[in-house]
Amino acid sequence: MRRFVWIAILVAAALQAQQGGQATLPDGPGKAVFEKACTGCHGLENVVRVRMTKERWGTVVDDMVSRGASATDAEIDQIIAYLAANFGPPKPKQLAKESRKP
Numbered sequence: 038m039r040r041f042v043w044i045a046i047l048v049a050a051a052l053q054a055q056q057g058g059q060a061t062l063p064d065g066p067g068k069a070v071f072e073k074a075c076t077g078c079h080g081l082e083n084v085v086r087v088r089m090t091k092e093r094w095g096t097v098v099d100d101m102v103s104r105g106a107s108a109t110d111a112e113i114d115q116i117i118a119y120l121a122a123n124f125g126p127p128k129p130k131q132l133a134k135e136s137r138k139p
């Protein structure tokens with residue numbers, strides 16, 4: 038029984054390693070623009086690891102534009118809306134769980 042548990046853990050770890058580096062993005066309006074405008078300099082996995090309010094995403098996207106990200110104003114609005122909708126602040130329950138992490 039113990040051995041079975043270890044095998045299960047190893048298989049899970051291997052599967053996770055395989056997915057590593059590839060951010061899975063939820064579908065939604067703005068996804069394509071986001072992928073186009075935000076992959077030039079860094080991977081998206083670093084971007085979608087964070088959770089922010091719409092205002093903070095707006096600041097980040099402005100910052101990226103000042104670093105050289107190119108997108109039209111309309112595209113920028115779409116990107117911010119996409120990020121805020123899918124990577125907004127965690128709900129209170131999630132927050133409690135996450136804040137326990139080191």
Ligand code: HEC
Nearest residue numbers: 074075076077078079083084097098101104105106107116
């Ligand atoms: C011209 C290159 C470039 C493009 C295009 C770009 N970024 Fe960045 N981004 C950077 C650099 C450089 C950093 C690292 C900044 C640092 O370490 O201070 C960064 C870091 C980030 C971070 C982490 C911020 C932090 O404070 O640690 C986020 C989130 C981010 N980018 C989001 C985006 C989004 C969203 C887009 C698309 C609108 C985008 N980036 C497009 C250059 C770019």
